[in-house]
Amino acid sequence: xxxxxxxxxxxxxxxxxxxxxxxxxxxxxxxxxxxxxxxxxxxxxxxxxxxxxxxxxxxxxxxxxxxxxxxxxxxxxxxxxxxxxxxxxxxxxxxxxxxxxxxxxxxxxxxxxxxxxxxxxxxxxxxxxxxxxxxxxxxxxxxxxxxxxxxxxxxxxxxxxxxxxxxxxxxxxxxxxxxxxxxxxxxxxxxxxxxxxxxxxxxxxxxxxxxxxxxxxxxxxxxxxxxxxxxxxxxxxxxxxxxxxxxxxxxxxxxxxxxxxxxxxxxxxxxxxxxxxxxxxxxxxxxxxxxxxxxxxxxxxxxxxxxxxxxxxxxxxxxxxxxxxxxxxxxxxxxxxxxxxxxxxxxxxxxxxxxxxxxxxxxxxxxxxxxxxxxxxxxxxxxxxxxxxxxxxxxxxxxxxxxxxxxxxxxx
Amino acid sequence: xxxxxxxxxxxxxxxxxxxxxxxxxxxxxxxxxxxxxxxxxxxxxxxxxxxxxxxxxxxxxxxxxxxxxxxxxxxxxxxxxxxxxxxxxxxxxxxxxxxxxxxxxxxxxxxxxxxxxxxxxxxxxxxxxxxxxxxxxxxxxxxxxxxxxxxxxxxxxxxxxxxxxxxxxxxxxxxxxxxxxxxxxxxxxxxxxxxxxxxxxxxxxxxxxxxxxxxxxxxxxxxxxxxxxxxxxxxxxxxxxxxxxxxxxxxxxxxxxxxxxxxxxxxxxxxxxxxxxxxxxxxxxxxxxxxxxxxxxxxxxxxxxxxxxxxxxxxxxxxxxxxxxxxxxxxxxxxxxxxxxxxxxxxxxxxxxxxxxxxxxxxxxxxxxxxxxxxxxxxxxxxxxxxxxxxxxxxxxxxxxxxxxxxxxxxx
Numbered sequence: 001x002x003x004x005x006x007x008x009x010x011x012x013x014x015x016x017x018x019x020x021x022x023x024x025x026x027x028x029x030x031x032x033x034x035x036x037x038x039x040x041x042x043x044x045x046x047x048x049x050x051x052x053x054x055x056x057x058x059x060x061x062x063x064x065x066x067x068x069x070x071x072x073x074x075x076x077x078x079x080x081x082x083x084x085x086x087x088x089x090x091x092x093x094x095x096x097x098x099x100x101x102x103x104x105x106x107x108x109x110x111x112x113x114x115x116x117x118x119x120x121x122x123x124x125x126x127x128x129x130x131x132x133x134x135x136x137x138x139x140x141x142x143x144x145x146x147x148x149x150x151x152x153x154x155x156x157x158x159x160x161x162x163x164x165x166x167x168x169x170x171x172x173x174x175x176x177x178x179x180x181x182x183x184x185x186x187x188x189x190x191x192x193x194x195x196x197x198x199x200x201x202x203x204x205x206x207x208x209x210x211x212x213x214x215x216x217x218x219x220x221x222x223x224x225x226x227x228x229x230x231x232x233x234x235x236x237x238x239x240x241x242x243x244x245x246x247x248x249x250x251x252x253x254x255x256x257x258x259x260x261x262x263x264x265x266x267x268x269x270x271x272x273x274x275x276x277x278x279x280x281x282x283x284x285x286x287x288x289x290x291x292x293x294x295x296x297x298x299x300x301x302x303x304x305x306x307x308x309x310x311x312x313x314x315x316x317x318x319x320x321x322x323x324x325x326x327x328x329x330x331x332x333x334x335x336x337x338x339x340x341x342x343x344x345x346x347x348x349x350x351x352x353x354x355x356x357x358x359x360x361x362x363x364x365x366x367x368x369x370x371x372x373x374x375x376x377x378x379x380x381x382x383x384x385x386x387x388x389x390x391x392x393x394x395x396x397x398x399x400x401x402x403x404x405x406x407x408x409x410x411x412x
Numbered sequence: 413x414x415x416x417x418x419x420x421x422x423x424x425x426x427x428x429x430x431x432x433x434x435x436x437x438x439x440x441x442x443x444x445x446x447x448x449x450x451x452x453x454x455x456x457x458x459x460x461x462x463x464x465x466x467x468x469x470x471x472x473x474x475x476x477x478x479x480x481x482x483x484x485x486x487x488x489x490x491x492x493x494x495x496x497x498x499x500x501x502x503x504x505x506x507x508x509x510x511x512x513x514x515x516x517x518x519x520x521x522x523x524x525x526x527x528x529x530x531x532x533x534x535x536x537x538x539x540x541x542x543x544x545x546x547x548x549x550x551x552x553x554x555x556x557x558x559x560x561x562x563x564x565x566x567x568x569x570x571x572x573x574x575x576x577x578x579x580x581x582x583x584x585x586x587x588x589x590x591x592x593x594x595x596x597x598x599x600x601x602x603x604x605x606x607x608x609x610x611x612x613x614x615x616x617x618x619x620x621x622x623x624x625x626x627x628x629x630x631x632x633x634x635x636x637x638x639x640x641x642x643x644x645x646x647x648x649x650x651x652x653x654x655x656x657x658x659x660x661x662x663x664x665x666x667x668x669x670x671x672x673x674x675x676x677x678x679x680x681x682x683x684x685x686x687x688x689x690x691x692x693x694x695x696x697x698x699x700x701x702x703x704x705x706x707x708x709x710x711x712x713x714x715x716x717x718x719x720x721x722x723x724x725x726x727x728x729x730x731x732x733x734x735x736x737x738x739x740x741x742x743x744x745x746x747x748x749x750x751x752x753x754x755x756x757x758x759x760x761x762x763x764x765x766x767x768x769x770x771x772x773x774x775x776x777x778x779x780x781x782x783x784x785x786x787x788x789x790x791x792x793x794x795x796x797x798x799x800x801x802x803x804x805x806x807x808x809x810x811x812x813x814x815x816x817x818x819x820x821x822x823x824x
Contacts, residue, residue: 022695121549127696129549136548137533137541140720141713266702269681283434284539284713288702290678301553301696308552 002311008059008090009036010081011071014296015095015122017046019069019303035059039072060084067310069303070094073183079103086110086118093306095122095299101196104209108318117315119306124197125150125275127298128291129305131316134204134279139319141281143205147243150197152273152293153181153188154220154240159271161223162231162238168223179295180273191217191240191256198242198254205279206244207320208252208327216331216374217256222386225360226340233404234397236260238388239267251330255370258386260338262393331370336390338398339364345383349376358405365390365398414723420471420502421448422493423483426708427507427534429458431481431715447471451484472496479722481715482506485595491515498522498530505718507534507711513608516621520730529727531718536609537562537687539710540703541717543728546616546691551731553693555617559655562609564685564705565593565600566632566652571683573635574643574650580635591707592685603629603652603668610654610666617691618656619732620664620739628743628786629668634798637772638752645816646809648672650800651679663742667782670798672750674805743782748802750810751776757795761788770817777802777810 009016020033036052037059038045045052059065060081068085070078075098082099085092087110094100100107100120111118121131125148149155153175160171172189175181187193195217199210220240230236242256261268266288270276275293280286292298339346343362346355355362373380373387380387390398421428432445448464449471450457457464471477472493480497482490487510494511497504499522506512512519512532523530533543537560561567565587572583584601587593592600599605607629611622632652642648653671658664673680678700682688687705692698704710751758755774758767767774785792785799792799802810 018695127699129545129699132549133541133545136721137544137717140716281713283430283709283716285704285710287539287541288700290700290702292697297695298697301693304552304695305549309548 003313004032005067005307005311006032006034006065007067007069007307008062008065009033009069009071010056010059010078011073012036012038012045012052013071015300015303016071018296018300019071020047022300022304023307034065035062056081060088066090067307068092069307070096071303072096075099075102082107082118083110086114086116089114089116091117091310092119093122093303093310094118094120095303096120097123097193097196097200101199101212104199104203108321111315117310117313119309119314119316120200121306122299122302124200125277126291126293126295127301128275128277128289128293129302130201130277130289131204132305133289134201135316138205138279138281138284139317141284143246143279143281145243145245145280146201146205146277147241148277149239149267149270149275150194150242150277150293151188151191151240152275153185153193154191155270155275156180156273157189158220158223158238158240162228163271186219189221190219191242194240194242195256198244198256201277202244202252202254203318203321204316205320206246206252206327207318207322207324208329209321210252210254210329214329215254215256216370216377218258218373218377218380218387220258220386222341222384223258224340224386226358226363227386229359230260230398230401234401235263236394236397236401237268239270241267241389243389247330247333249330250325251327253330253333253370255331258388259391260388260394260398261391262397264393265391331374334367334369336395337366337368337373338388338390339366339380339385341383341385345385348383349379349385356402356405358402363402365402415725416444417479417719417723418444418446418477419479419481419719420474420477421445421481421483422468422471422490423485424448424450424457424464425483427712427715428483430708430712431483432459434712434716435719446477447474468493472500478502479719480504481719482508483715484508487511487514494519494530495522498526498528501526501528503529503722504531505534505715505722506530506532507715508532509535509605509608509612513611513624516611516615520733523727529722529725531721531726531728532612533718534711534714536612537689538703538705538707539713540687540689540701540705541714542613542689542701543616544717545701546613547728547730550617550691550693550696551729553696555658555691555693557655557657557692558613558617558689559653560689561651561679561682561687562606562654562689562705563600563603563652564687565597565605566603567682567687568592568685569601570632570635570650570652573640575683598631601633602631603654606652606654607668610656610668613689614656614664614666615730615733616728617732618658618664618739619730619734619736620741621733622664622666622741626741627666627668628782628789630670630785630789630792630799632670632798634753634796635670636752636798638770638775639798641771642672642810642813646813647675648806648809648813649680651682653679653801655801659742659745661742662737663739665742665745665782667743670800671803672800672806672810673803674809676805677803743786746779746781748807749778749780749785750800750802751778751792751797753795753797757797760795761791761797768814768817770814775814777814
């Protein structure tokens, strides 16, 4: 019943080693590492030297290897490994969200053409089994929205800044020290990492292939003491929340923006490196999944579950995609936005009468489309403005907070 | 690829009707209601009268029907319907937790013998896809514990009592009016309903078949103003939390008890009719699933997902059970317990020196095994005592609260 997996592994860091230990201690598994491809042959390894190679083709061209596990850092190398493995009729497990998000169309086609399976639970929110759940459980449910916290590193930083009075820079350095943050922190704090995850979820949940470059992402880099003041006075918090929503016209709105949320928001207490995914469907109502999004163990657990699924020839069906109903990305709907920064910088975009002077700078509330933000993104960045969506329950407390500055402001 | 389902439906209440609407509006589904068995032929129906029958054998003996959906109230009738359908080689979807929990062994054997599938996501925590996740995602993970809030009705009552100062009786009546509570409220507030769910989860998560009668369940019926005082003074809350834990000896501890939890406990903010499941594994760490546990829509959503799975001939594999490692129920481990009630009643069990006099009654803290509670359960009930487990973080605040009564008490 269960298939013998002969595995070629790429990458033998924390996750790879953890995986090895679990697999070799498992009695149930018919899985065997035939070869492990590494970058640094000089490092001392816990396994027989003969098992290792630095040449990827030793694995890719080995016909006895039927399964490739790709756990390396570099998305370019990962792309070659994953596509060449699929072309050679090997099933693949990957944890590389950028690779998957950037090449969805090609990866689907390779799977179809070569009758192979590419699965990637570990690429999205580590140990939260969200892709499998979307594929298997919500496959016939008309979902209305997916949001959450998909990046542990920026959530860790936001928690430290708001709840423990740390500086943004200090919190970022600590996240890097703890191994949560990517080597290039822009991927995390700039909202690129959660955007890749959002693109992957959009396919499994809504059947739409989005191009990462078409999806707006603004990050938390320009957060300042203004937001800390908002928090101290009104308890409103900033979370970096990717969002996919089905619009009344049936099309999809998708973006990554920081969000001002109030104490009653389900993400309000998701702190530190925790991730969360909120799935809403017409029938199923709101479901919340919470867990650690990153780290060797949760990632290893997701990879393990994928390997186990391959023993039973598991494939994603992409039912919603193949039953595609001609939906597309729609950036035209207006959302409520909060901007902050130097008052004179805000005035350059919004004019003098819109910017409200607050302690340490200025604030503008606006209602604009995502497309408007995309069109102004370069200018927003150049002026070091911070931009966030205002969630419903945050609007009244925010307006109340602005009244402190004796400038009653009604959102148009 | 996908199989044509000819469905015989039992029960046409809220969930049944909702299901019908969704199925008949779905373009993707090859599912068709051939016959609907109802109890009350006199009720006006939205469908052609010819579709309905009051005779279960019209469905069970119809060879063209290959799928039975059982959504009735009565567990005895449900037992006959489900077992007879399986014996006639029909796949079955059921939402009846009592039926499933009471007959696990027989239901597994019938599935094996007749090569059919019985699936029952809707029986446990409505819209939270926990069984599928345990079967598919955690199938190779060594889980260490499962706990949560599995009963929306008692959680609703506890929320109203603690957070909205309602009386227990008033809150119970309101829950019944809103349709959360079973006709016999003892099933909910006495912890029977969550016990059936616990028994089902124990099979999927740990591969053990527990008999409901062997599993301790104490309810929230004897909650009193003492617990409200504890909450008002120390913020400790009571939640009704079923718990399955793997003991260091490899065996399983399982019981349903109210639990005193502190503000940092992940279930602290799960209120009203919400359900939650916390899954802990060695590798995957802690995962939290939150959603509405009951009601027509979440239940309908779970049934829909099960029907969809049957289109692809889905079966539970029960891998952990069939790879059974000789584990059994072990009630011997000691846990920290809180008892409250009339002081003289507490003294009848614990002696005069153990009962601490507090406002409106007495409290005893004790460390006893589950078996001890089972042995004393009749006495505890006869004396109208309230019993709860004390979660780690609640112990210090509880002891501090007791100091108010100038009786310093150190838990032995």
